[in-house]
Amino acid sequence: MAQSSLSLFLILSAILISLLCRSVQRGLTVIGVYQGPVVASSAAQRIYAIPDTVHCEDIHYYAPGDILFTACEDSVQQRFRWFPPLALLDGPVETTGSIRIINPQTKVSSQLMFENFPGPFVTHGIDVIQDPDRAEALYIFAVNHLPNPEYSPATEAEAEAPKARSQVEVFHYVLNSSTIRHVRSVRHPLITTPNDLYATSPYSFYVTNDHHYREGFLRELESIPGVKWAKVLHVQLDRLDTDDATAGVNTTVALASDV
Template sequence: MRFLLVTAAPLLALWAWRSKYTIYNNILIKPDLPDAYYHQGNASTQCSPLKLDPEFTYCEDLSPWDLYTSDAEDKSISERRVLISCDAGRKEWNTVMGPLKNPNPRGSLWSYSPVSGKTTRLVLQDFPEDHTFHPLGLEACPSYAGNSSYLYVVNHAKEKTVIEQFLISPSFAVAKHIRTLSHPLFISPNAIALTGPNSFYVTNDHVFTRRLPYYIGSVLPIVETVFGLPLSFTAHVTLDANEAESDNPILEHTIVAPFVAFSNGISISPSGLEVAIASTSIAQVHFYSRNITSNALTYTSSVHLPFSADNVNYDENGNLVVSGHPHFPTLIKLAANKTDVAPSWVISISPLEGETKPEPEYDLKATLSASAMVPPPARHTLETLFQSNGSKFSTGCTGLNDPISGNLYVSGLYAEEGVIVCHP
């Protein structure tokens, strides 16, 4: 017993020091957030839900889908649509937070056009009838000259988590199923960032998952999350471009970012030279330099956030938009049907130019400033784009800023409205 106490004490001290901002900001206290704040005006009048269908609810990921006017050499975008993954049955089937009760009701995929203002459900064509579908992270290749392009979607299916490959067209509300991708190291895929039509990064958020039998699946994932154990990882996957009856469609699976606590969202910068990965359980975003030829990643820096980071998206100006959960206990209660709403926070992380030094106080326009909760990052600055105590919008998990339309989109993991859009 004495040995256990002597061994455990320094480990607990290390955990408390490493996770001090998360423990205090996101667990011990509930931040005093406003009903709603939008950085470009009045959230009450400028932010509204996209919800038009009962199935368009509990939405997780948002991804831009760029439609180019002609070939790959022409960079003229005719429209930027938004692809959305939703799962109305999330409270019955959630392999990350639980429970694992009923996997049968299928989740859904949607496309939103800011040009028409319409939200359209994508019909799953040629999807196996006996295959369950619970979409999480997704990303699509751009479409050129109206042609179809690949869409990849993480699917937390009944038996195991896989990645589904679809073909989508700008002209039809259809996602044609191409193939299901599986690998022994697809332990808990969460988010995807494409490096080409047949290659991508994929995060794995846990090593211990709720799929483990008996009480093990109820205990070990919580331990991994709460103690911020750096067990999760990100891999790069290369596929066989030949879709037809490939016995082994995954040609290469390489772990490129190991030893991260709860790897969640991932995004590649517009230059292709940087990758950001959210570390949820320690409320940070890690930045990596990327070798474009080999897709190898090298860690460079981290940024503390005033919330548990969920998904991340670079905009075309190189700013990283991060959305997350400011109070984790409330999120847990909401998933268990013990409360109705949980807070949301969306922040933009921008790199500092040249020798610019960070200001000790920053993000001062927000109702609750991030600088009141976390120290200034050394190489970046933070600006709140949206925040809510849950009354305006609950459980914001993905933020997407579109400089073309000026719109800010926020999806909610357990938001009845599914997604809101804020117009400047």
């Protein structure tokens, strides 16, 4: 019996060490330890540093307008205090990020001024899709990681409400303009840790939940390669003309891994 227990212990220890080694190796790879310098052999392979693009999480090329769209945090300090995808939940959120356009020819970025949207805006994934009613316009879907107004830090140990309450913002943009109009916010209990977006129409999009847990030990466990507790949700909107983020939001699980 003792020998069996020892064997089981050794097997479990080997599995744990293997997972930890893979996690460490992945981390080192991500930060570039195993990467050497790359020499560009042509102009098409050059790397360009574009000013005024701080912590831009996602970027999309819109072919009809020959333009790049990206969502940027615009603040180094804010990112290291509040960014739920990295389990950084030490708010408050004091800045508003931006949607920017980049000219792929000149490599110059321009910030689009928000209409009807005071923020805050903590950016992550975005997607763009053409307005079916206007050839020169498009919709932009963007993840916004907001603090939860129902969370009470005074009773953190017993709090039931999570610290973050992320949602998706829908914007409308007309090509060659300098402003972007906020259409509505989208919030649903199933949208918990959103990251990337894929829009299929102005009323329909897919969004990933990258983690099941927002913080704590189990949240750290999810960072180990092979531990996949993510979900892909499909969101169908009944309407766009509403100030209620929960109005007409129909959300289903399109793909899920075991938790």
